[in-house]
Structure formats: C-alpha cells, structure tokens
Amino acid sequence: MKQLSVAHLLGIKYLIKNDIDLIFETANHFKEVINRPIKKVPSLRDITIANLFFENSTRTKLSFELAEKRLSADVINFSASQSSVKKGETLIDTVNNILSMKVDIVVMRHASVGAGVFLSKHVDAKIINAGDGTHEHPTQALLDSYSIKEKLGTVKGKKIVIIGDILHSRVALSNIYALQLQGAKVKVCGPTTLIPRYITSLGVEVETNLKKALEWCDVANVLRVQHERMDIKYFPSTREYTQLFGINQQILDNLGKKIVIMHPGPINRGVEITSEVADSHDSIILNQVENGVAVRMAVIYLLAQQIKR
Ligand code: CP
Numbered sequence: 001m002k003q004l005s006v007a008h009l010l011g012i013k014y015l016i017k018n019d020i021d022l023i024f025e026t027a028n029h030f031k032e033v034i035n036r037p038i039k040k041v042p043s044l045r046d047i048t049i050a051n052l053f054f055e056n057s058t059r060t061k062l063s064f065e066l067a068e069k070r071l072s073a074d075v076i077n078f079s080a081s082q083s084s085v086k087k088g089e090t091l092i093d094t095v096n097n098i099l100s101m102k103v104d105i106v107v108m109r110h111a112s113v114g115a116g117v118f119l120s121k122h123v124d125a126k127i128i129n130a131g132d133g134t135h136e137h138p139t140q141a142l143l144d145s146y147s148i149k150e151k152l153g154t155v156k157g158k159k160i161v162i163i164g165d166i167l168h169s170r171v172a173l174s175n176i177y178a179l180q181l182q183g184a185k186v187k188v189c190g191p192t193t194l195i196p197r198y199i200t201s202l203g204v205e206v207e208t209n210l211k212k213a214l215e216w217c218d219v220a221n222v223l224r225v226q227h228e229r230m231d232i233k234y235f236p237s238t239r240e241y242t243q244l245f246g247i248n249q250q251i252l253d254n255l256g257k258k259i260v261i262m263h264p265g266p267i268n269r270g271v272e273i274t275s276e277v278a279d280s281h282d283s284i285i286l287n288q289v290e291n292g293v294a295v296r297m298a299v300i301y302l303l304a305q306q307i308k309r
Pocket of ligand 1: 131265
C-alpha cells in the first residue's frame, strides 16, 4: 500500500509531489463516499483524534470534525478559550493531559509559528497542523489545489494569483509551496506593505497592479486583510484598499476572459470581494469548503495507516 513520505502533516514545505498525488487519489475516493446516502466508512473505528484549537476557526474545525466522524474515529474537541489554558497551563502540559486519554492523532491550530513542529518533537501522536500563526495552513492549500484540479483538470501550468494580505497569511505560503510542487506559476498581488520581502526568493513574482494580475491569471485566490494580526496601519483606509485591490464584477467583465475565483474564508464581503463575485458562477468558494472534508479525510486516513495497532 502507498504511504506518505512524512510522519505528520506539519506543512506543505515537508511534502513531495507524490504525497500530494496520493492525498488527492485518496480524497477522490472519499469524495465519492461523502456523496453516498450513507456518508460514513468504518476505517478508523479504533482511532481517537483530538482537535485542539488555540485560535478561532469555523471552517477548519468543523471540516476536520466531520472528516473524522465520516471515518468513524472517536473525536474530542478542545477550544483554548474555554479551557485551563486561561489558568496558565503550558501547551505541553495541556497536550500531554489530553494524550494520556489515549489519543492517536492531534489536529492543532495555534497562534505561534512552528507550534506543530514543536509538538511533534515532544508528544507521541500524529500531528496535523490546522494553521500555525502566519506560517502554514497545509490542509487549506491541499483543498485549494484539489479544487483547482477539479475545476480545470490540472494544476500543472496554470497561472494562479494570490491577492491581498500575503504578509500575515498562512494560506498564501502553503498555497505557494503546494502550487509550485505541482508545476503551477504563482504571482502575488497586494499593497507592497502587505507583501513580505522574501517572497521573490520563493520564485514568486510580485504584481501590484490588480488589473494586470487578473489579466495574467487563470485563477485568483482572494485573501482577507488580517486586521487581528496587525499592530500598525499597513494602508491608509479600507476604502482605498477596496478601490485598489477589491474584486468586483466590473473588473472581471472588462478582462474579456473567464477566471476562477477562490477564497479560503472568512470573507469580508464588500472589502476584498463583492458579494456579486463571491456568489457568482465563476466562484468555487463553496466547492473549496465541500472538498475540504474529503481532503482532510484523506490526510487523516493516510497518517492513521502509519499507526501500529
Ligand atoms: N479557511 C480557514 O482557515 O477558515 P477558518 O479560520 O474559519 O478555519
């Protein structure tokens, strides 16, 4: 049986192309399963999974929980805001207490860059990074590429522009790694203050003119401005940001070609994208969410195959 080359899913940076191919092949199978009248398989009946969310989440948390339940795993959920973390407990103590309840896989979202890597060195469980600060969000990038492949037939050779707050985005970095591994061309577009200097060293071009970026691309992946990660002002006003980098139907109509519109959520409607565009036929935003369950089932299933039972 084919196996992943990694023991944990800590970031796309650690994967090889064969891993992505294997995850997508497995996700195809699970996508078929979740569209059946009985949407469940007994594959992980002997596996216990803890979802540890030290940062807020809607999509990722629910998607992981549903993926785990569709695989028949036992699931426990933890939100830092309602836990003893508030009383001063350390990450390692929190996780070791949870693991002593015989947990096999930990899905963790944390505000600190490298939290998943740190945990993988200190606890005896499979770790899946559900977003570590401004660093990586590997399952989001996998479901994004899976959705592009589903829509366009392939990722190889496609031109993808990631638009918005690149500086604070874990989605951007994981997408860049995933898309390049599959042979796509990647540009980023946004205010220069929101584009990290190192980005060109990753082989990514910078385009600060939205119209030119959209004329170039096959797919536009639109990100929100992450105000919660900003301690200074990066642009004069939201109104100006929307005028320069907001996607509206008129801009798209003037391109003279169709492009695919993506957004990882949560959307700030009327800021980085209008409702008309987000809800249009060119948008695959809800397909991304749907595919997230199948892709996460695949990741969990493949890592669980490595556990000695
Ligand atoms: N895309 C994403 O990570 O959304 P949530 O923050 O709601 O999980």
